Amino acid sequence: MSLSVVIPTLNGRDRLAAALDALAAHAPDAEVVVVNGPSTDGTTGMVRDRDDVDVLVEVSTRTENVARNAGLSVATGDVVAMLRHDLVVESSWLDGLTDGLTDAPVVTGPTHRTLEGGMTTEESEHRRVGSRHVTHFNGGNVAFRDTVLDALDGFDEYLETGGDRDVAHRLAGLDYEVAWRPEMCVRREYSADGGDASADYGTEFRALTYRLVKNYGLRPAAATGPSRRALRDAVSAAGDVVRGDLNPTEWLGIGRSVVSGIARGAADGLIARVKDRSAARNPHGVSDRSDRAVARYDWR
Known part of the structure; x- marks a missing residue:
């Protein structure tokens, strides 16, 4: 198995550095693709100074699905994992990912969050929609075989939010199973700062x-x-x-x-x-455009 890890990021330099450190420690042979932008906090310089990132792609849009597809376009592994820049993989992550792929072409796992009273985690989420059995997954901690990503044509760039939910429905429509492995766990290193709680x-x-x-x-x-x-x-x-x-x-x-x-x-x-009347149901996917990147640095 050759593994690529795609990490979209936006103004998260310190958290991204922690995520890259964990990947270097626990998945040192993975191809690492960082999709940045447009950040204004020095992320580009930090990534270019590291020797454990294989490709840096700079994009001009803040839409996560565009960043994801930009990363998928340059990833070369026969398995591609998507990782949020503010999550760090734990020591069992790679073993859980590898084991899960023996049962299904898509595998995901939980996020651990440290709170004052202890640690929280997640369980696998399933639901039936019409005739489909849909398995939802964490879009910041999921791995796909490249054949599945080709069938999906990546993520739907129309969506500003809920891109992973859309993929879950399309996976069910294509009859792809999603495996859950508690060992494929990631950890949130930084507590939330509150942010803007207002909903759009x-x-x-x-x-x-x-x-x-x-x-x-x-x-x-x-x-x-x-x-x-x-x-x-x-x-x-x-x-x-x-x-x-x-x-x-x-x-x-x-x-x-x-x-x-x-x-x-x-x-x-x-x-x-x-x-798009095909089973992929993705008129705004990877194949729809080729102008996502404004700059690319390839150290492979």
Whole structure:
């Protein structure tokens, strides 16, 4: 097995350095592809000063799926792993990955997070959508055989969020199994800094509706997810209004964002379904364009 590891990154120099250190320690023979950009924190210089990165690709877009596809375009391994820049592989990661590929052409594992009260982890997530048995995976810790990535044509660059969820549905449509290995674990080295907790409801519901309509058409399977999610969020936001944490005008604004997101996602999903009638269901994949990279440094 020849392994490539693709790491998209954006303004995460220190966390990326920790991820690269762990890969060098626990998967020293892997080809490492970093897709950067557009970062402004010195990431490029840090990567170019290292001798354990094989390819650095600079991109001009902040969309994660574009970065992922840019990395897939240059990776040469017959197995390609996707790793988030803020996650570090643990010592058993490579063994878990290798073992999982004996059972399925896609393998994933949990993320360990250290909290004050101890450590949390994750379990495998499955659900049935229509006639498909969908296995969701962590898009920051997953490995594919290259034949699977070719069949998928990579990630759908229309999606600003939920690209891994879309791939999970398409894997199920192509009858590919996803193996779960607790040993293929990664760890979050840095605690969250809080960030901006506000949600972009329009973008989230557009992505959710798009990927369901694209994969299932205008069927109950496509309508159930957005409807349940919209109802749950509406009830939650109404509770915030009652408690005084959200004013009614903001609540109505959220509702408009949800409705417009669903409408646009459904329309764009239907267009995508018509544009790519193949089982891949990916009109915005790796083969769709060749101009993602603005610079490339190859030390192989």
